[in-house]
Amino acid sequence: MSEQALLSVENLVVDYGRRHRRVQAVSGVSFAVPERQTLGLVGESGSGKSTTGRCVSFVQRPTGGTVRFAGTDLSTLPARELRRARTKLQMVFQDPISSLNPRRKVIDIVAEPLAIWGGVNRKEMMRRAADMLEAVGMDPAVTGNRRPGELSGGQCQRISVARALMLEPALLVCDEPVSALDVSVQAQILNLLTDLKERYGLTMLFIAHDLAVVKATSDRVAVMYLGKLCELGPVEDLYLSPQHPYSAALVDAVPVPDPRRPVAGPPLSGDMPSPADPPSGCRFRTRCPFAQDICAIEEPPLEEIAPGHLVACHFPTSSR
Ligand SMILES: Nc1ncnc2c1ncn2[C@@H]1O[C@H](COP(=O)(O)OP(=O)(O)O)[C@@H](O)[C@H]1O
Ligand code: SF4
Ligand SMILES: [Mg+2]
Structure with missing residues (x-):
């Protein structure tokens, strides 16, 4: 290691x-x-804790101190490079249901980071999203076309995790990812x-x-x-x-x-x-x-x- x-x-x-x-x-x-x-x-x-987590994933700027990712203080990067670097730092939040867009289909929610960053056609995007759903233990044929409101808290958290992993992050910040779930x-x-x-x-x-x-x-x-x-x-x-x-x-x-x-x-x-x-x-x-x-x-x-x-x-x- x-x-x-x-x-x-x-x-x-x-x-x-x-x-x-x-x-x-x-x-x-x-x-x-x-x-x-x-x-x-x-x-x-x-x-x-949450404040620290948000600074670590560069969602929030600290008042002081430094956060280095792979040796680089990301706050020194130009905006475009910072945006790209931030894809490697992803967060999963406590409340899985409210962190997912209720109007979108699960497969589109998971594919969204790829859609934003581009570079892949729709077919490839859907294929990767379906693979990621499988990786988090969901059957894409069954859940891909559902909306978050039709799923349990645990299933929604699996989807949040799938979405967070789509851009192949190196660092995952999980902020109380199971606190809102049944024991x-x-x-x-x-x-x-x-x-x-x-x-x-x-x-x-x-x-x-x-x-x-x-x-x-x-x-x-x-x-x-x-x-x-x-x-x-x-x-x-x-x-x-x-x-x-x-x-x-x-x-x-x-x-x-x-x-x-x-x-x-x-x-x-x-x-x-x-x-x-x-x-x-x-x-x-x-x-x-x-x-x-x-x-x-x-x-x-x-x-x-x-x-x-x-x-x-x-x-x-x-x-x-
Ligand atoms: N956006 C904010 N504006 C003002 N105070 C905040 C804000 N976010 C958090 N706080 C305060 O900062 C402290 C730490 O909060 P937080 O980082 O959420 O802690 P934790 O995640 O450990 O519960 C708390 O006193 C909270 O009330
Ligand atoms: S330093 Fe703080 S934690 Fe340690 S004995 Fe004193 S009051 Fe308690
Ligand atoms: Mg918190």
């Missing part, structure tokens, strides 16, 4: 609003995703994404609020809280020995706990503070059962505590 980073994000900052109504949704986030690997990005709602369907879509990742050699950023979902898909996991990363490491390390109290609480909240590790601590209580007025020092301190005086004064830096395992906490689990 190549360890070259296909995606690298450095000190990403995203502000919304102006002056006294300014909200910093992402506050200096850095990570890299090696080619053909999946990074899971987890955290509660409002932590800045029974979630595993099918996760398996599909894992299969497609292998088949097409995809690199993925997989966003979820639930660590269980990320565990099924990711090589490494980044835990995000109030606009910052608090822990980043290989998926097994994060599960078996979470070092940040927030990660530990997320691991404990997984419905079927791993028998190899004991419950790490008290469950998460209280709400996340507003990103418009984050706590001083460590942003997690208002909910942290281990907080001490220093936590209000000094922000803990994200530091490597084991090879490839980084944590931002003055008192990580292994030091307590």
Whole structure:
């Protein structure tokens, strides 16, 4: 497996609003995703995951920091080249039904990216769209002529994935792709994404609020809280020995706990503070059962505590 980073994000900052109504949704986030690997990005709602995902796929411009794709900072490219490069970065969203045009036939929805980019005749376009429908487990003869409203949420998400893959992207950003689906369907879509990742050699950023979902898909996991990363490491390390109290609480909240590790601590209580007025020092301190005086004064830096395992906490689990 190549360890070259296909995606690298450095000190990403995203502000919304102006002056006294300014909200910093992402506050200096850095990570890299090696080619053909999946990074899971987890955290509660409002932590800045979607904003990060949109910046990574160049749907949204950050306020600060850089996003490099295959070594190039895409924001430096001229508009035409940027448009072309962006075809290699695709997104799959949470709500499959509303992200598909209800008036169009499934086969046309899937073929649309090819129609926009041109270069192939209609017959070839339809052939490729039908092949892609098959690749996502749908029978083109049965579903190709249907409209999204006639299909289930799971089927719609398969179509969203098919459409996202039509231009042969290198990077797929999946923003909570199973959160809106029935539990029974979630595993099918996760398996599909894992299969497609292998088949097409995809690199993925997989966003979820639930660590269980990320565990099924990711090589490494980044835990995000109030606009910052608090822990980043290989998926097994994060599960078996979470070092940040927030990660530990997320691991404990997984419905079927791993028998190899004991419950790490008290469950998460209280709400996340507003990103418009984050706590001083460590942003997690208002909910942290281990907080001490220093936590209000000094922000803990994200530091490597084991090879490839980084944590931002003055008192990580292994030091307590
Ligand atoms: N377009 C926007 N305008 C203003 N604030 C926004 C906008 N999008 C997101 N936010 C705010 O930014 C923060 C992070 O949001 P988001 O990236 O959607 O987080 P997540 O995906 O983790 O739930 C939240 O406080 C949210 O209210
Ligand atoms: S730095 Fe302090 S408040 Fe923050 S997570 Fe660690 S122990 Fe808790
Ligand atoms: Mg989101």
